[in-house]
Amino acid sequence: MNPLWDVVVVGGGNAALTAAITAREAGASVLLLEHAPRAMRGGNSRHTRNLRAMHAAPTAVLTEAYLEDEYWDDLLRVTGGDTDEKLARLTIRATAEALPFMARCGVRFQPSLTGTLNLSRTNAFFLGGGKALVNAYYATAERLGVAVLYDTEVEEVRLEDGFVRALKVTSKGFPLEVRAKAVVVSSGGFQANIEWMREYWGDAVDNFRIRGTPYATGRVLKNLLGQGVASVGDPTQCHAVAIDARAPKFDGGIVTRLDCVPYSIVVNQSAERFHDEGQDVWPKRYAIWGRLVAQQPDQIAYSIIDSRSRTLFMPSVFPAIEAPTIGELAGRLGLDPAALQATVARFNAACQPGPFDASRLDGVHTDGLDPPKTNWARPIAEPPFIGYPLRPGITFTYLGVRVDENARVMMQDGRPAGNLFASGEIMAGSILGRGYLAGFGMSIGTVFGRIAGREAARNAKN
Amino acid sequence: MPKTEMGEAGMGETESAAMLEARRAMEVCNACRYCEGYCAVFPAMELRREFGTGDLNYLANLCHGCQGCYYACQYAPPHAFGINVPRVLAEVRAESYAQYAWPDKLARLYERNGLVMALATAGGIAFVLLLALALQRHDVLFGPQSLAPGAGFYNVVPYGAMVWTGSVTFGFSLVALAIGFARFWRDTGGGRLAQPRPLLQALRDAATLKYLGGGGHGCNERDESFSTHRRWLHHLMAYGFLLCFAATSVATVYDHFLAWPAPYPFFSLPVLLGTIGGIGLTIGCAGLFWFKLTGDQAPRARNLLGADAGLLLLLLLVAVTGLLVLALRATGAMGVALSVHLGAVLALFLTLPYSKFVHGVYRMGALVRHAVERPEATHRS
Structure with missing residues (x-):
């Protein structure tokens, strides 16, 4: 018994679930193949928290208004133009209808929010976060009659002349051939594939932490790109932030972030500073620090503050490393005490007086220091002294498959694939070629998930 | 109640395994805060950066055991962090009933x-x-x-x-x-x-x-x-x-x-x-x-x-x-x-x-x- 499904969805996160639900609601028989076991289902959506949504007037969960042009300007700024205006505007406009769809699928939103990022105007926050969203979608999918296979990895998409003939699958350890009239791939990026990452980053990847799911191995992506599917996005690029070096190799998620950098000095293994820590507020800078740390020897750095700054940022999950003197702190961090003392002394001497204000760009800066610190440059003088080790934390990769406005996967020869669609991280590079905009990954996943589900169901019927 | 000998150094008294685990859980939660919309426990947690036994007894008794935060938790087992807030707070709650009982x-x-x-x-x-x-x-x-x-x-x-x-x-x-x-x-x-x-x-x-x-x-x-x-x-x-x-x-x-x-x-x-x-x-x-x-x-x-x-x-x-x-x-x-x-x-x-x-x-x-x-x-x- 090997049924012919109308639509098979590869992946188990937000983009896969929205595609599966939409296709099922359009009347298609749908099978969803999730690589992870049930307890770890949901891909990187598990770790998300919000979705950026256009809206013309305040809603129950969003304040004021956030219109298409402002949204587009925000996207243009973070990508530096590395986007596709047609697909991007289509996504932005469709986010307005995404929220009612989500609510209909049982996704709950949170009325208001605290914390460091104030996004209540632009982003709708999921009550309980991304795993609660994923749970709601799975419950809806199962209620509608979507078949779900966990522990099921797609190894090969058999493409012939732009048509998917079958999927070669391992399900709970057993080989399986899955046949479908149309296929949606929503299987994410390849950031959890350390060997693939090594091709671009060398052995530095051994010091990277992968913030999200270990199941984002890019197996389907690599398989498709090897069969004439058009690619999009720079394969060497990934979104990297600075996180606590003590984070687990995979799946550390949000709690491993460290927000202390702007109020600290950050030194490398030689106890030397290498970048302006006070360039801008942290939400606008955390993404560049992943790369900065990745460029340091052994991909490690240390953020150092004094006791006056310890409550200026969100609590972090791992304990602060403390010592009564800078020299002793250096010892605990594995740094040369004399070198760290000299760096701190140079920094302290360069700090110019001024009213320190953690809540805004206070202009309290250093003078005659290279690199300078342009805000929050307060001497590190009040014991105990505190250090946190930093590593690059990889969020996602940019390489993906190219799609058109109907989520149809494009071939290298410019023709669309016959029955292959894509949604989510695997095609997001078309719209988000560089940088990141909070909550936009979920926007792309939801919007293109719904488009891919709709088009795959339509394709299967013809 | 089973007591462990693993009290934090310098605290002068031993804390139960449940209390230590509740503190660890709250420290993870306080760095995450995704559950803050569910109930009063998380907003109360956010008012603190450190959790003494009194704080944990308070949070444990504030928890109604609705379990929403368990199913929403990206760090719930089998994640390495193994966070299970409703269970550990219920364990602390049970211990607090004994702690407050009179006569001793x-x-x-x-x-x-x-x-x-x-x-x-x-x-x-x-x-x-x-x-x-x-x-x-x-x-x-x-x-x-x-x-x-x-x-x-x-x-x-x-x-x-x-x-x-x-x-x-x-x-x-x-x-x-x-x-x-x-x-x-x-x-x-x-x-x-x-x-x-x-x-x-x-x-x-x-x-x-x-x-x-x-x-x-x-x-x-x-x-x-x-x-x-x-x-x-x-x-x-x-x-x-x-x-x-x-x-x-x-x-x-x-x-x-x-x-x-x-x-x-x-x-x-x-x-x-x-x-x-x-x-x-x-x-x-x-x-x-x-x-x-x-x-x-x-x-x-x-x-x-x-x-x-x-x-x-x-x-x-x-x-x-x-x-x-x-x-x-x-x-x-x-x-x-x-x-x-x-x-x-x-x-x-x-x-x-x-x-x-x-x-x-x-x-x-x-x-x-x-x-x-x-x-x-x-x-x-």
Whole structure:
């Protein structure tokens, strides 16, 4: 018994679930193949928290208004133009209808929010976060009659002349051939594939932490790109932030972030500073620090503050490393005490007086220091002294498959694939070629998930 | 309670494994905060950066066990962090019942609370049955009962014995509960209790079981799905209990001040209140017990199961036997039914400060503390 499904969805996160639900609601028989076991289902959506949504007037969960042009300007700024205006505007406009769809699928939103990022105007926050969203979608999918296979990895998409003939699958350890009239791939990026990452980053990847799911191995992506599917996005690029070096190799998620950098000095293994820590507020800078740390020897750095700054940022999950003197702190961090003392002394001497204000760009800066610190440059003088080790934390990769406005996967020869669609991280590079905009990954996943589900169901019927 | 020797260096006292795990969980949660919309625990947690034992006891008693944060948790098992907030807070909660119990020696009653409740119930019923057998003529006790005022019930257990036993045990329990509350309040930070606005807020939150609502959409009872069944069952149980209490109070007033002794006709205030309350109590307790037995046990604490089952079943017994007394009150079975009912009530009164019943007292205290400490800006009704 090997049924012919109308639509098979590869992946188990937000983009896969929205595609599966939409296709099922359009009347298609749908099978969803999730690589992870049930307890770890949901891909990187598990770790998300919000979705950026256009809206013309305040809603129950969003304040004021956030219109298409402002949204587009925000996207243009973070990508530096590395986007596709047609697909991007289509996504932005469709986010307005995404929220009612989500609510209909049982996704709950949170009325208001605290914390460091104030996004209540632009982003709708999921009550309980991304795993609660994923749970709601799975419950809806199962209620509608979507078949779900966990522990099921797609190894090969058999493409012939732009048509998917079958999927070669391992399900709970057993080989399986899955046949479908149309296929949606929503299987994410390849950031959890350390060997693939090594091709671009060398052995530095051994010091990277992968913030999200270990199941984002890019197996389907690599398989498709090897069969004439058009690619999009720079394969060497990934979104990297600075996180606590003590984070687990995979799946550390949000709690491993460290927000202390702007109020600290950050030194490398030689106890030397290498970048302006006070360039801008942290939400606008955390993404560049992943790369900065990745460029340091052994991909490690240390953020150092004094006791006056310890409550200026969100609590972090791992304990602060403390010592009564800078020299002793250096010892605990594995740094040369004399070198760290000299760096701190140079920094302290360069700090110019001024009213320190953690809540805004206070202009309290250093003078005659290279690199300078342009805000929050307060001497590190009040014991105990505190250090946190930093590593690059990889969020996602940019390489993906190219799609058109109907989520149809494009071939290298410019023709669309016959029955292959894509949604989510695997095609997001078309719209988000560089940088990141909070909550936009979920926007792309939801919007293109719904488009891919709709088009795959339509394709299967013809 | 099992204590470990792993207390934090320099703290001078050992902390239980549950307390250490609760602290670890709260430190992970405080760096995440995705669950802040579910209930009061997370906003209360966000007001702190460090968690002393008093803080954790407070948060543990603020938790209503709705389990929403467990199913939403990206760090729940099998994630390496293995975070399970409802379970560890329930474990700490169970330990806090023992910690606050007065007199201190009786804290041990929480070690095997299910057994204690069962023995107290058996003992209470046996005591009243024996008392009735010893004090009354058997043909009166087992014969058909008159429904004339002043007869009936007092033919089984004499009026004086009933009032004295009830008053003394209930009075002692109220004193013990009050001391437990004072201990809770002191341990979790002390401060002024009598502030009208927070008290009103806490009363409203308790009366509506606001935080058994999972942020408004219900709680997780058996899996990832949401429902408000537990909230409604708890309402049936709690308000059923209060109606039964009201029935007894009204009857006391009739008897003492209006010279109108029991039994009362069916369409009288005490009987109507008691009947409606008894039915609510029966459905509520049976339903809640059913939820204890079924569904996912992962977010629940093993060391609370005995106490949960013990109190629910005792309340169920009180309610069912109360209704039975009403049904059988003109028959020869009334004597035994009433003795069993009064025995169960006696056990309930005696164990009030040493049963799961105390959760109402400490949860109310935690709600008051939450209403006192939360910033004015976040006050929402």
